[in-house]
Amino acid sequence: MDGPSILLPLCTRCLRLLSVVLVARVLAAAGCAPECNCSQFLTNCTGRQLRHFPAAIPLSTRQLILADNNISSLPALDLNYLGGLLHLDFSSNSLAEIPPSSLLNLQVLVYLDLSHNQLRKITHLTFRYLTNIIVLKASRNKELSFIDSRAFSANHKLQEIDISGNGLTFIDAGMLETLPHLRSVRLSGNPWTCNCNTQTLTSWMKLNRRIIPDAANVTCTFPSPLQGVLVVEAADKLFSLCRSKRQLKLREVLYFCLIGPGLFSASIILNLTFSLLMAHFNRFKKKELKRYRKLRRAISFKYSKRSNVITQEITAKANTNMSVCRGTECNQ
Ligand SMILES: *[C@@H]1O[C@H](CO)[C@@H](O)[C@H](O)[C@H]1NC(C)=O
Ligand SMILES: *[C@@H]1O[C@H](CO)[C@@H](O)[C@H](O)[C@H]1NC(C)=O
Ligand SMILES: *[C@@H]1O[C@H](CO)[C@@H](O)[C@H](O)[C@H]1NC(C)=O
Ligand SMILES: *[C@@H]1O[C@H](CO)[C@@H](O)[C@H](O)[C@H]1NC(C)=O
Numbered sequence: 001m002d003g004p005s006i007l008l009p010l011c012t013r014c015l016r017l018l019s020v021v022l023v024a025r026v027l028a029a030a031g032c033a034p035e036c037n038c039s040q041f042l043t044n045c046t047g048r049q050l051r052h053f054p055a056a057i058p059l060s061t062r063q064l065i066l067a068d069n070n071i072s073s074l075p076a077l078d079l080n081y082l083g084g085l086l087h088l089d090f091s092s093n094s095l096a097e098i099p100p101s102s103l104l105n106l107q108v109l110v111y112l113d114l115s116h117n118q119l120r121k122i123t124h125l126t127f128r129y130l131t132n133i134i135v136l137k138a139s140r141n142k143e144l145s146f147i148d149s150r151a152f153s154a155n156h157k158l159q160e161i162d163i164s165g166n167g168l169t170f171i172d173a174g175m176l177e178t179l180p181h182l183r184s185v186r187l188s189g190n191p192w193t194c195n196c197n198t199q200t201l202t203s204w205m206k207l208n209r210r211i212i213p214d215a216a217n218v219t220c221t222f223p224s225p226l227q228g229v230l231v232v233e234a235a236d237k238l239f240s241l242c243r244s245k246r247q248l249k250l251r252e253v254l255y256f257c258l259i260g261p262g263l264f265s266a267s268i269i270l271n272l273t274f275s276l277l278m279a280h281f282n283r284f285k286k287k288e289l290k291r292y293r294k295l296r297r298a299i300s301f302k303y304s305k306r307s308n309v310i311t312q313e314i315t316a317k318a319n320t321n322m323s324v325c326r327g328t329e330c331n332q
Helices: 002-030 196-207 231-325
Strands: 042-044 063-065 087-089 111-113 135-137 160-162 184-186 220-222
Parallel strands (some): 042 063, 087 111, 111 135, 135 160, 160 184
């Protein structure tokens, strides 16, 4: 009974404490860090060799520039105080990853530059909450080799994407196709793979050449025979090559679906016929054997009968001979 009445004031107290801490933090964040130049809406901290996100940024900031520093991680919370941020330039830093929570509250952000960092992948959560983003730059992240096919599924307002100069060998063209306002995609400087598995991408690039400003520099790197060939040119070769391959595959499928089972059933029928014949032959053989046995028995019976007769005759003869010889010299 006493439990809640004791806990309740305790809880309100800890809540009050928490909010005081939060407000203090927000107030601290509200000033202008000494490394930055702050005007009413612009906070510019370019090229200050910062290793960490600046401790104080005015809450009124609409444009935040942190370019040319050495910041290796985004803060979990601090960016989320800047709910009115429209423009964030984080280019030329050392970011290896972007925790999804750090961009959670940037719902009005329209411009994000993450170029020249050390990002390795873009997952389906990375830009999940940037529902108003229009320009997205993630070029020159040499190790960026994976972009999830759902990476932009929440970013319907995207108009410009720059993913040039990365380590991409493939991306799902479908994720670009579904962006209704897309009008520029930079793709050059990636080690693109041009084969039948990536054919949807190469075809997409060919069809959408007009929205790829650097299309004249988008080349294949793999496989080696196509190295240096423009992707839009490789797309034609791939189209016919992969079609004939598909036809070949179709033939194989046909073989396995029709000819294979045909041969199989033919062999079964042959087998069946053969075993039937064998069974018939065996029965015939058995019958013959039976007849043969019967015959042999009959012969042997006859023979034994005859031999009995002969033996009897011989014994009888011998007996008579013996009786004739008895007492005299039979050898003569
Ligand atoms: C930010 O500061 C840098 C260096 O002082 C300057 O070159 C750049 O033009 C500034 N950016 C803006 C938007 O004022
Ligand atoms: C801040 O402004 C001062 C004076 O205008 C300038 O010398 C300095 O380079 C600026 N710093 C940044 C980071 O923009
Ligand atoms: C950036 O920071 C890392 C350590 O976090 C350091 O090793 C490196 O020298 C720094 N680079 C520059 C250009 O300051
Ligand atoms: C293609 O690359 C060359 C050399 O890197 C560069 O000078 C040129 O401006 C690029 N063209 C386009 C359209 O990006």
